[in-house]
Amino acid sequence: MLLPEPIQNLINALERLPGIGPKSASRLAFYFLRADESLSSELAEALTGLKEKIAYCSECFNITEAGRELCEVCANPKRDASIICVLEDALDVLALERTGAYQGRYHVLGGVLNPIEGIGPDDIKIRPLVERVARGGIREVILATNPSMEGDTTAMYLQQQLRSTGVHVTRLARGLPMGGDLEYADQSTLLRALQGRQEMD
Amino acid sequence: MLLPEPIQNLINALERLPGIGPKSASRLAFYFLRADESLSSELAEALTGLKEKIAYCSECFNITEAGRELCEVCANPKRDASIICVLEDALDVLALERTGAYQGRYHVLGGVLNPIEGIGPDDIKIRPLVERVARGGIREVILATNPSMEGDTTAMYLQQQLRSTGVHVTRLARGLPMGGDLEYADQSTLLRALQGRQEMD
Numbered sequence: 001m002l003l004p005e006p007i008q009n010l011i012n013a014l015e016r017l018p019g020i021g022p023k024s025a026s027r028l029a030f031y032f033l034r035a036d037e038s039l040s041s042e043l044a045e046a047l048t049g050l051k052e053k054i055a056y057c058s059e060c061f062n063i064t065e066a067g068r069e070l071c072e073v074c075a076n077p078k079r080d081a082s083i084i085c086v087l088e089d090a091l092d093v094l095a096l097e098r099t100g101a102y103q104g105r106y107h108v109l110g111g112v113l114n115p116i117e118g119i120g121p122d123d124i125k126i127r128p129l130v131e132r133v134a135r136g137g138i139r140e141v142i143l144a145t146n147p148s149m150e151g152d153t154t155a156m157y158l159q160q161q162l163r164s165t166g167v168h169v170t171r172l173a174r175g176l177p178m179g180g181d182l183e184y185a186d187q188s189t190l191l192r193a194l195q196g197r198q199e200m201d
Numbered sequence: 202m203l204l205p206e207p208i209q210n211l212i213n214a215l216e217r218l219p220g221i222g223p224k225s226a227s228r229l230a231f232y233f234l235r236a237d238e239s240l241s242s243e244l245a246e247a248l249t250g251l252k253e254k255i256a257y258c259s260e261c262f263n264i265t266e267a268g269r270e271l272c273e274v275c276a277n278p279k280r281d282a283s284i285i286c287v288l289e290d291a292l293d294v295l296a297l298e299r300t301g302a303y304q305g306r307y308h309v310l311g312g313v314l315n316p317i318e319g320i321g322p323d324d325i326k327i328r329p330l331v332e333r334v335a336r337g338g339i340r341e342v343i344l345a346t347n348p349s350m351e352g353d354t355t356a357m358y359l360q361q362q363l364r365s366t367g368v369h370v371t372r373l374a375r376g377l378p379m380g381g382d383l384e385y386a387d388q389s390t391l392l393r394a395l396q397g398r399q400e401m402d
Contacts, residue, residue, distance in 0.1 A: 003264075004273075006255055009243075009246075010247040010248065013240075013243045013244040016243075016244075018229070027219075027292065028218060031219055032248065033291075039217055041248070043218075047211065048245045050233055051238055054208065064205055065205040065206060066207075072203055094204070
């Protein structure tokens with residue numbers, strides 16, 4: 001049996017989303033049919049012209065509303081402008097903010113160096129970071145790219161690029177995650193935890 | 202940090218979907234930002250006015266395109282009109298069709314009897330089914346509501362309602378699912394498999 005075209009179109013669109021397979025897509029599509037009209041209209045509205053409604057901060061490349069020059073963090077004079085936390089993407093800003101412990105500014109690279117996929121230093125926001133640091137007033141740059149091969153490579157490259165500025169460059173700590181289990185930790189996590197062990201007060 | 206309003210709206214809309222929590226909603230929203238423009242526009246278009254684009258078959262209450270009187274199955278003269286398979290919702294039609302083994306017609310109840318949620322016989326399409334059978338020409342009614350308490354109750358109620366018509370009423374077989382493991386089967390599934398055991402040829 002062929003499904004009615006409007007439903008089939010919806011299933012096709014949903015299937016393109018990450019983590020949604022053919023079965024979940026069908027279930028979701030039929031859920032929209034049963035659910036309140038507002039569910040589909042709200043989502044449709046939020047999606048329409050999404051990219052035009054969003055701009056990127058001219059200072060740190062975090063997302064902001066279209067028409068604004070700076071993002072919420074850079075526009076906030078209470079945030080410490082002398083510390084920059086360097087992240088892979090804007091979603092990571094959200095994660096850092098959720099800790100409630102970071103009061104500095106950000107710099108969103110928009111990716112990581114990845115020679116296999118052909119992503120080099122000029123494809124992500126490395127030069128603007130170096131220029132930003134060179135302009136002065138920065139005390140510390142925290143490299144918070146992901147603890148992956150690409151993230152580490154990018155962090156090392158950034159460290160080299162920033163060396164001449166004389167600024168203090170740090171990297172997020174590695175070790176056992178909270179609630180983790182020593183027995184299930186992988187070899188390299190355990191190795192990092194051992195190497196990075198700290199004196200107890 | 203407050204997110205830009207367009208992104209926050211999108212996250213709120215996505216969070217309303219079943220099986221999508223706050224974290225998945227954020228990830229999906231940022232995915233739309235990174236991905237090709239067509240992804241969000243295609244989905245927005247498919248969702249816009251969805252309910253107006255869909256109608257329900259006047260014969261079996263399966264979904265069909267707006268403006269059509271009958272669904273694809275009822276409109277197909279090759280489908281055996283003397284057998285009706287009774288289902289809870291239109292998604293179940295899809296599941297049955299996928300087997301490729303069923304050549305009869307359907308009847309979509311649009312729910313099951315559920316006294317706790319206040320769903321009685323008049324809230325689902327029971328009367329139209331009884332009328333359809335009473336009109337004659339039906340050989341068999343297969344009750345294919347889910348093997349749940351509500352599904353069973355609904356099937357029993359339908360059986361009673363259809364008794365006077367003298368039509369042959371059957372229910373889908375219960376037993377071990379394909380690929381299942383005897384050891385992990387729950388008590389009542391195993392009990393049904395035992396009770397329904399069949400002669401081997």
